[in-house]
Amino acid sequence: MISQTLMDKLQQLRLPAFRIGLQEQLSNPQYAELSFEERLLLLVDMEFTRRLDHRTTYRIKLANFPMRASIEELDFSAERGLDRRLILELSQCNWIDKALNIC
Numbered sequence: 001m002i003s004q005t006l007m008d009k010l011q012q013l014r015l016p017a018f019r020i021g022l023q024e025q026l027s028n029p030q031y032a033e034l035s036f037e038e039r040l041l042l043l044v045d046m047e048f049t050r051r052l053d054h055r056t057t058y059r060i061k062l063a064n065f066p067m068r069a070s071i072e073e074l075d076f077s078a079e080r081g082l083d084r085r086l087i088l089e090l091s092q093c094n095w096i097d098k099a100l101n102i103c
Helices: 002-012 016-027 029-033 036-063 084-091
Strands: none
Touching: 002 016, 016 036
């Protein structure tokens, strides 16, 4: 009874990843070895990651890019003249944390 009430409230609060993670924790005895804080952190992290992924997907869709591209699909052939090391370093976005201008 308590589990169903809890699941209903998590659904009403719009915490689907938290809810799915809790169901996994309740059905898998390996989670019993973890402390309350560790289990809670896993649940919060799942919800946080899901929301971040959803937000990113929404923003990409909203941007209405004419084509999809990713670093993994980038063509580093010689005729393009791209410096693979530099491109991969820039893709790590460390320049943002250091407040550097890449232009």
